[in-house]
Amino acid sequence: MTIRVALLYPELLGTYGDGGNATVLAQRLRWRGLNAETVTVAAGEAIPDSCDVYLLGGGEDGPQNLAAEELARSGALTRAVGRGAAALAVCAGFQLLGKTFVGPDGRPHVGLGLLDCNTRRGPGRRRIGEMVVTPEAFALPQLTGYENHQGVTRLGDDCRPLGTVVSGNGNDSGDRSEGAVNGRVVGTYLHGPVLARNPALADLLLSWVVGPLSPLDDAEVEELRDQRLAFARRRLWPLRTIAV
Numbered sequence: 660m661t662i663r664v665a666l667l668y669p670e671l672l673g674t675y676g677d678g679g680n681a682t683v684l685a686q687r688l689r690w691r692g693l694n695a696e697t698v699t700v701a702a703g704e705a706i707p708d709s710c711d712v713y714l715l716g717g718g719e720d721g722p723q724n725l726a727a728e729e730l731a732r733s734g735a736l737t738r739a740v741g742r743g744a745a746a747l748a749v750c751a752g753f754q755l756l757g758k759t760f761v762g763p764d765g766r767p768h769v770g771l772g773l774l775d776c777n778t779r780r781g782p783g784r785r786r787i788g789e790m791v792v793t794p795e796a797f798a799l800p801q802l803t804g805y806e807n808h809q810g811v812t813r814l815g816d817d818c819r820p821l822g823t824v825v826s827g828n829g830n831d832s833g834d835r836s837e838g839a840v841n842g843r844v845v846g847t848y849l850h851g852p853v854l855a856r857n858p859a860l861a862d863l864l865l866s867w868v869v870g871p872l873s874p875l876d877d878a879e880v881e882e883l884r885d886q887r888l889a890f891a892r893r894r895l896w897p898l899r900t901i902a903v
Contacts, residue, residue: 661694662868665710668702671726677716677749679852683861684712691873706735711868712745715752720763723751730771740773745843745867753846754778754810774839774846775815781831785809790827791891795820796840799859803887804849814839821847826891843867
């Protein structure tokens with residue numbers, strides 16, 4: 660069996676290196692002796708609805724809107740999720756999987772509706788900097804990454820937050836929530852790439868596809884994670900804002 664990992668529209672949703680999440684998933688499968696194939700789908704190409712995991716990353720407003728329009732026309736991602744495929748969407752990808760997101764014209768645009776959430780443009784300056792999140796949806800170690808977004812995302816009743824913000828902004832909806840989860844669909848504002856910084860989250864996604872996984876030696880990754888978490892806790896990398 661070959662596990663197929665689909666990376667969707669990296670030229671539109673690849674501003675922050677989130678395509679690295681595909682590399683992480685494929686390599687963690689291969690280290691365990693499992694076959695993995697990365698399927699990179701460019702804008703305008705047909706999206707296969709037969710992959711096991713789908714990945715979307717962050718991008719600017721214009722490319723985000725284009726990606727949302729193509730995904731809606733295709734329907735492949737919605738069909739794949741409906742049959743049980745896993746999906747991880749970061750930042751702009753997270754927003755467009757919701758019911759509404761802000762388009763380049765500053766107005767609400769219709770999303771795919773795979774997550775019960777709505778995103779509007781937040782007041783003031785961009786939310787940027789290191790972020791630490793305590794997971795709520797899953798029994799995982801603390802999550803680490805960085806955020807860079809203007810959006811404010813409010814969750815509805817049909818999804819739950821990925822976790823609670825310890826340091827940073829996250830959804831910035833007033834409840835310290837970060838991300839959203841509905842079934843096997845996970846949205847987050849964490850870049851890094853998030854799966855490189857948080858291998859336990861990567862393995863969770865893979866376990867939904869292949870079942871229980873044998874452990875790997877993540878000592879080097881854990882050392883780097885400890886450094887990042889220490890930076891955030893000691894505020895050696897303070898939260899900053901930049902002009903819009």
